[in-house]
Amino acid sequence: MAINRRQFLKSSAALAIFYSLPSFAQTRLAVEAAIFGKLPAPENIHRVISSGPPSDLLMFALAPEKMVGFASISLKKGQTGLFAPQWLELPVYGRLAGRGSTLSLEQLLSYSPDLIIDTGNIDETYRSQAEKVAKQTHVPYLLIAGGLKDSPQQLTQLGEILGVIPQAQTLSQLAQRYINDATLFANQNQQKSLSFYLARGAKGLETGAKGSIHTEAIEMLGLRNVVDIPNFHGLTTVSMEQLYQWNPDIIITQYDESIELMTNSALWRGLDAIANNQLLLFSGMPFGWLDGPPGVNRLLGMRRLQSHFDKNIAANIKHDIAEFFTHFYHSSLTAQQVELLMEKSWMMYWDKGEDPFY
Incomplete structure (x- = not known):
């Protein structure tokens, strides 16, 4: 007690x-x-x-x-x-x-x-x-x-x-702004919700079910998790057959190995998300953007993910990345470092010049 x-x-x-x-x-x-x-x-x-x-x-x-x-x-x-x-x-x-x-x-x-x-x-x-x-x-x-x-x-x-109250206030205000923007975006796009699959591990077949801490940052933006298991909200392993049945609009991963597998495997390329280049990679940091761990690091991952779909956020995402590193990670990034982080959190979708929401 x-x-x-x-x-x-x-x-x-x-x-x-x-x-x-x-x-x-x-x-x-x-x-x-x-x-x-x-x-x-x-x-x-x-x-x-x-x-x-x-x-x-x-x-x-x-x-x-x-x-x-x-x-x-x-x-x-x-x-x-x-x-x-x-x-x-x-x-x-x-x-x-x-x-x-x-x-x-x-x-x-x-x-x-x-x-x-x-x-x-x-x-x-x-x-x-x-x-x-x-x-x-x-x-x-x-x-x-x-x-x-x-x-x-x-x-x-x-x-x-x-x-450390002043530092806490600064971080809390920044976190609340990101959460408010994500919630607003989700509410405004309820009728256009894209489905997603989060591919974990080198093989890409481990994932977080709907409502899990592993997919929380993605779901907060209103994206719909295809792995919806009644009364279960943790990690699970799925099969390629299930992925074909779910056929998500977007596949998200934090593993470079997964990207290599998905883009080179005929089985993975048969999924619409891969065939249509709707594949998103978050990497380049010593810990995850969206998960691994499920901590405050997810705030920046959620912000970066939103920038792929929200033009208002995209306009200032480089500033947001630098600002987050300044306050949360006590580091002043150079413009080159910010650009590299942008490159490490890219989405193939934009190669087509299309916008899934607007």
Whole structure:
């Protein structure tokens, strides 16, 4: 059971909405933010352990100077020069949350953390683990639940806890603007909704079902996920036969290997989306644009995806990419770096000079 929750929730409202469980579950559970142990005052939080990839990026956006390191994200991957040198030197110590935990409690204590943080898709398993770790280590463990649309509140809450309120306000406002624009776009194009398939992995046959955290950024724009499984909102594997039945308008992937397979395989080229060059690739970064992890990184991915269909967003997308890197990733990109990121998040559709919405 969470303790000191009243103290934690006093400064901001609890998030109390439904979230999809991990891929192995087929139900949904109401969860909210919670603290296990005594939450330190902001001025006493200097060393923070992030439990997993989503909290890696949330912490990096808000207070990289307080990070012990990253749970699993290495900023050295992808395009070089995207991040400042001091952040590249942060260690990758292993995950603490979930089934793939690799950080032992002995290693955790060796970092002398003041606080442990996890965020995102929190279920009872995560809550139980947080309580257990807090009791065994005497290090307070904070869980902040929420989906992509809750990013502004997540940023505000954690910013208050860490004592970085001005930074949190800047990030929260930017996140809310992106979410508002996406929601408006979705509402304006309800009658023109394109169907999509998100191809994960080198073979492209792993995907997120409708309502999953893996496709949340795409669905927020009003695009319709062809993988609609009743009472299931996680990762799943599909067959080529199913893809032919669904025949999505657009295929989206974050894997260069998938693009190579799809464009060279006669079986994949038989799909209308591939045959009509309606294929979109997001790559070039050490983590995903739209997923992998399902964190605040998805805000920029959603913005870039919207720019492919919304002329108003497309007009300023280069500025938006640079602005996001400045505030969320503490990096001032050159014009050349922005151009390369644009090239790494391209859509074949535009080779035809057509516009699917206007």
